[in-house]
Amino acid sequence: MIYQIQQYFQFLWRSSNQHGVHSPFVYNLVTQCFYDKKRYPEYKQIKKYKSELLKNNITLNITDLGSGSKYTKQNLRQIKSIAKNSGASIKQAKLLFRLTAYFKFQQSLELGTSLGISTLAVALGNKKGTVTSIEGCPEVSKFTKETLNTNNIQNTSIICGDFKTVIPELPKSTYDFVFFDGNHNKDATLSYFNLLLPQIHNDTVFIFDDIYWSKDMTDAWETIKNHPMVRVTIDTFHYGFVFFRKEQEKEHFTIRL
Incomplete structure (x- = not known):
């Protein structure tokens, strides 16, 4: 926690x-997507979904394949506790919705479904697109799949399994969007990043969650920024955005949301 506080002040x-951003691509993304103040009707659905989770007293037996929770080491956790401490915030979910709508992602991949707040946001952002989400915990995977179905979200597919096992078995198609939100560990993050590089195209967007989770994760973020295939990155503190657009000169931005 101390590390995160120190890094936040530096951030x-x-x-x-947007002022001082000379790249038209990044300027448009920041002004038209990041700072978009419209009140989309889908926001109500996102808020309702999370609100219901925050009232849910069901207890699940959690199997942590990644770095685990910073809030508790207990395996038995209530849904409402997971939603409060680990689930995406409403602000983050809204951003994921806007991002998906802005780029019109057709094929999205999420590493780390959890309770499906982010999954829902991406699915609502383009209802004609598909979202494949991988979750390592069987009980969480089962609960979230049922909950999304109850909320009539039809364009998602949840796969239960270990990322390093499931990723190589995914269809060899390209993804428009990949959201890395499962294992906050340097070696694992870099491994998944490299595993998925063959499945990108020029306009693919990667987002890495919690890039200041630990020094380990920040080191992973710096390594990713310096990868020769990466052209543009945007650090928003919580999320790290990666773009592979060959027509862009290599630049790194730090933007307040």
Whole structure:
């Protein structure tokens, strides 16, 4: 926690808004998507979904294949506790919705379904697109699959399994969007990043969650930024955005949301 606080103050010091962004691609993304203030009707569905989770007293037996929770080491956890401490915030979910709608992602992949808040946001962002989400915990996977179905979300597919086992078995198609939100570990993050590089195209977007989770994760983020295939990155503190657009000169941005 101390590391994250220190990094947040450093982030505030070096970050900016759209002013001074000279890349038209990044400027448009920041002004038209990141800072979009419209009240989309889908926001109500996202809020309702999370609100119901925060009231849910069901207890699940959690199998952690990644770095685990910073809040508890207990395997038995209530849904409402997971939603409060580990689930995406409403602000984050809204951003994922806007991002999906902005780029019109057709094929999205999520590593780490959890309770499906982010999954729902991406699915709502383009209802004609598909979202494949991988979750390592059997009980969480089963619960979330049923909950999304109850909420009439038809364009998602949840796979239960270990990322390193499931990723090589995925269809060899390209993804428009990959959301890395499962294992906050440097070696694992870099491994999944490299595993999925063959399945990108010029306009694919990667997002890495919790890039300041630990020094380990920040090191992974710095390694990814310096990869020769990466052209543009945007650090928003919680999320790290990666773009592979060959027509862009290599640049790194730090943007306040």
